[in-house]
Amino acid sequence: MGKVYFVGAGSGDPELLTLKGKRVLESADVIIYDRLVHPVLLYLAKDSARFIYSGKYPKNHVLKQKNINQLLLEEGQKDQVVVRLKGGDPGIFGRVGEELVTLQRAGIRYEIVPGVTAASATSSYSGIPLTHREHSSKVTLATAHRQSGESIDFKGLTENGTMCLYMGVERVASTKEKLLEQGVSPQLPAAIIEWGSLGRQRTFTATIQTMVEVIKEQQVQNPALIILGEVVSCRKGKDWFEQLPLFGHKILLLDTEKIDFETILSYTQQGADVYGIQVGEQRDQRFDDVHQRYLSDHYFEEVVYLNKELATIYNKQRDVLNRQFI
Structure with missing residues (x-):
């Protein structure tokens, strides 16, 4: 039987993730993540980790709570590390209590990693x-x-x-x-x-x-x-x-290689709203759904090509970059 970690992703800024949360994410075999979790945190996952979206929109729950409970039960019974990644702190309006009951009844081991609440x-x-x-x-x-x-x-x-x-x-x-x-x-x-x-x-x-x-x-x-x-x-x-030099800038990073987490932080540390996408045939296809979902909710006004050759390919398509990124 595996173990489930309830990890608080912090509120917004990806650097608000705790050191323990980072360590657990890096070891996870399965990551079940919410809508309010900044998806760049998934870049910390190992190459074999699976991603499962459990996000909830107002009046439109992608996965209802009972289904999430059942999912935790099924994944937690396998010999693997499961991370339930929640925005903010799991214990503050995160419904973690209901999910814990499911695991407790099944005898599944778990830990709670607090996060910075909103x-x-x-x-x-x-x-x-x-x-x-x-x-x-x-x-x-x-x-x-x-x-x-x-x-x-x-x-x-x-x-x-x-x-x-x-x-x-x-x-x-x-x-x-x-x-x-x-x-x-x-x-x-x-x-x-x-x-x-x-x-x-x-x-x-x-x-x-x-x-x-x-x-x-x-x-x-x-x-x-x-x-x-x-x-x-x-x-x-x-x-x-709000006085940081890039505050208010909405920047999309594009590269043909996997984008390093520290590269993203170099922009957020200056106040920018940043997202990064690996494009091309060699991309990590686990992120295709992640990107599509995130870009359907958010738009970015500036594009930074970490691979300069991409500027030639995409320069005339900036108006559709938020929809066409593969």
């Missing part, structure tokens, strides 16, 4: 401390998708505290209503952070009163985090991440 990553990459001696002595992580009848003490949790609402954009209007009903000041600062810690990150500041309009005007979509609390006032314009 609240930590997006606040840090936006210049907002979650705690502050003058503003906040507690932090609450909550999801806007609550069980029926469940209530949150918004008033108590935001008084001298910080509240982080995961995936709260779709229900921001009802959240605002509950905040005001409980007597939370309409002038309490709020921050809305989309695609936190990636080069495509967008950060908007508002108040409880104005956050619905800001989200609508800026067309903010999930994945996004809403931070409520006086700590938001610590953000003063663009912060360190």
